[in-house]
Amino acid sequence: MDRTIDKFQYIVYEVRRRLEALGRDEKITGPKRGIIQKIGDSKEPILEKDVSTCFNLRKSSVSELISSLENDGFIERVRSENDARCKHLVLTNKGLEAYKDGLNHLNEVQNDVVQTLTEEEQIELNSLLDKIIISL
Numbered sequence: 675m676d677r678t679i680d681k682f683q684y685i686v687y688e689v690r691r692r693l694e695a696l697g698r699d700e701k702i703t704g705p706k707r708g709i710i711q712k713i714g715d716s717k718e719p720i721l722e723k724d725v726s727t728c729f730n731l732r733k734s735s736v737s738e739l740i741s742s743l744e745n746d747g748f749i750e751r752v753r754s755e756n757d758a759r760c761k762h763l764v765l766t767n768k769g770l771e772a773y774k775d776g777l778n779h780l781n782e783v784q785n786d787v788v789q790t791l792t793e794e795e796q797i798e799l800n801s802l803l804d805k806i807i808i809s810l
């Protein structure tokens with residue numbers, strides 16, 4: 675049974691390594707890329723506390739990451755029209771480009787990972803992974 679966990683860990687390690695290779699060119703770390711993806715994926719305005727909750731990070735850590743992304747021109751903080759105390763996180767053009775690049779790279783990595791599986795096996799794998807996720 676412990677071999678199954680080893681295999682999971684290896685897959686996670688390889689996928690993470692390939693995804694992080696994308697950020698090296700732009701000096702975007704994994705957590706920063708995750709924040710960019712969260713903002714880009716969201717249909718609703720995102721606040722710092724949303725990022726903190728989503729990634730289970732301390733507010734101070736999130737604040738540092740967001741400040742760095744802002745200084746590097748990937749995001750900006752925009753005051754809420756409804757509440758001046760709230761600042762929404764918004765992707766800049768540079769951030770939107772990084773988001774799109776990240777999605778493309780994610781799709782490439784995903785395709786690389788599952789290319790050896792038939793369509794039926796991919797469906798079965800997704801079903802099994804969903805079952806494991808629910809059990810956690």
